[in-house]
Amino acid sequence: MYPDDSGKDLATVLSYMAGRRLSTETIRKAMELPRSTYYSQLERGTLITADNLRKAAANLGINRAELLTRYRLIDPEEVRSLAEEIGGPPPLLFPPSRTGGAGLARKIMEKPARISRLQPRNDAPPL
Secondary structure, rough: OOOOOOOOOHHHHHHHHHHOOOOOHHHHHHHHOOHHHHHHHHHHHOOOHHHHHHHHHHHHOOHHHHHHHHOOOHHHHHHHHHHHHHOOOOOOOOOOOOOOHHHHHHHHHHHHHHHOOOOOOOOOOOO
């Protein structure tokens, strides 16, 4: 299961997931918020919302579902059941470790190519 990062600093979590250190200004721009709105929401404790995190993840190249799950805005079991309902492979609830992950990556790459034949639905709303 993904860790519960709801109590952690947003900059720390986003930097970890992006794989690089992110400045406050970069995060603010990724959330597409004016400076005054960003600091106002930060001060009131209303900065971490599904919409703000969704925009930040999209603009930083981070997996939106994983970020929302880490902040417990989506329950990890909901993601799993949705993946099973759609018919795809269940998501990894334990991210591969940085050591010894090559074997897992090889197994993933050996899966049947049926996933590559899937096409996005044009009538489906964005996540």
